[in-house]
Amino acid sequence: MISSSHMDRTDSIMEKSAENTAPPNFIRHLINKDIQTNRFGGNIVTRFPPEPNGYLHIGHAKSICLNFGLANEYKGKCHLRFDDTNPGKESVEYVDSIKTDVRWLGFDWKEHLYFASNYFERLYACAVELIKKGLAYVDSLSVEEIRQYRGTLTQPGTESPYRNRSIQENIDLFDRMKNGEFDEGACVLRAKIDMASPNMVMRDPTLYRIRKMNHHRTGDQWCIYPMYDFAHCLSDSIEGITHSICTLEFENNRELYDWILNALEVYHPQQIEFARLNLSYTVLSKRKLIELVEGGYVNGWDDPRMPTISGLRRRGFSPESIRSFCERIGVARRDSMVSYALLEHSIREYLNKTAPRVMAVLRPLRVVIENYPQDRSEELDAVNNPEDASMGTRKIPFSRVIYIEQDDFMEDPPKKFFRLAPGREVRLRYAYFITCKDVIKDESGHIVELICTYDPETKGGDAPDGRKVKATLHWVSAYHSIDAEVRLYDHLFQSENPAEAGSFVDLLNPNSLNVLQDCKLEPGLVASTADFRCQFERLGYFCVDSKDSMSDRLVFNRIVTLKDTWEKIKKSD
């Protein structure tokens, strides 16, 4: 057995080398060893076991990529199993969203779709068997008393006065629990292990409790439901899982996982724990995400600011970018915080290669080019992606009236401002040099229009006499442009680690959404479809909002800005 300190060290080295396609993480090492020793007949069967009590988030993506990824890599199988043992919090909506998200991420469970609720009959029989072996009992203490009797980390627990009921009495009581003869909370079934165990999980854990609730799959058939610890190991066993991979908070539960399977003398998978993903400036806990949705702090589970898979999808992330992010962060046995900038880096890298460049003006300022003929317009050549010549070129219209970005002009510019100013010449991307001649203001002194001239000799963006300009601006032709709403996003939280705070909603960033109306886009964008992603030159990467964008009302989301802060973070390491 390798010591855990040794493991930590190797893992941190491995994290650094996580750029490889298949980094040699500690789980792969364990699996390789099991294959060498033929432990599970050389088979690899993993599972992703979500509880359908919320939408999946990017932390789940880490687990999905790991479980399905290992199955693909070792030519094994990965099951999708719903851990639906808690009817009060679960729903079909959640089941459906989880299936959609796993598929969208690019994984296929084939025929291996399972529900813990399919095993309720078998789990019940296992519980009866434990009772018959003298290893489980019905406890009539209240939930509160059970908690008090459990003891603390430094003090052993106290045995329940009901602990030594006869096997026959336990069988009878458990049967009556199942038949609905008792109220919720009147009694539970507990494993008879050790109330003095240093591992609190082993102090006679609850296996079954009464819940008089309708279940989304089994209806009113059951009024007792198995606890996670009981259902999970047995579901793994029933399905022939070889490696049951879960997050570190279940480390103490492994002893119980092993105890139950040993007590029942059934097939026994290996539980392996890894560190869950924590991501800066957001929260990754379904309970907290539900609070955000139900409290109206965001616009639903798929709000583009949410760290949910559906939120990231709507924001414009591609499955490839999320998979590459998960590959990069690697798996370790030490909890850490991953920078949100790395997630952004992953999508930026993907979009830099694949997204066509276009021009859009988010805060338009009207520019009249007074020496350009009134009735004329022309088509200019623009490059679609300077990173990829095979993406070709397109035509963009130019005319006498154009829009530029408001903050690309200053009437009284400071020294380091090189963009347009009175009397100054700049380049319009793919078009001409223009010079600002006059500034028109309204009664309140706001700039409403610029009067400029253009130099016809500079078509395409270069002056034949070799004169230089210090700035290149993006623009769109006013007559040809199309209107759109553009939504800009910032971190959902102001704090790097909002989960740490008791009242995390107080740390929400009030500027996480900035909606801009009357933005002006290049005309070609009118036909954009739901999964269209592009770069608005100088402004970032954008996509069509899959929910709110209509043919007569375009809505774009900013996926990410162009500035890659991850490269900087990495260099300063």
Ligand code: ATP
């Ligand atoms: P949450 O803590 O967000 O409520 P959960 O663990 O209760 O999540 P489950 O539906 O039980 O949610 O999770 C399904 C699987 O995803 C489990 O194996 C769990 O360990 C894993 N998982 C959940 N959150 C993360 C995370 N942040 N990083 C990695 N894996 C995770």
Ligand code: MG
């Ligand atoms: Mg859970």
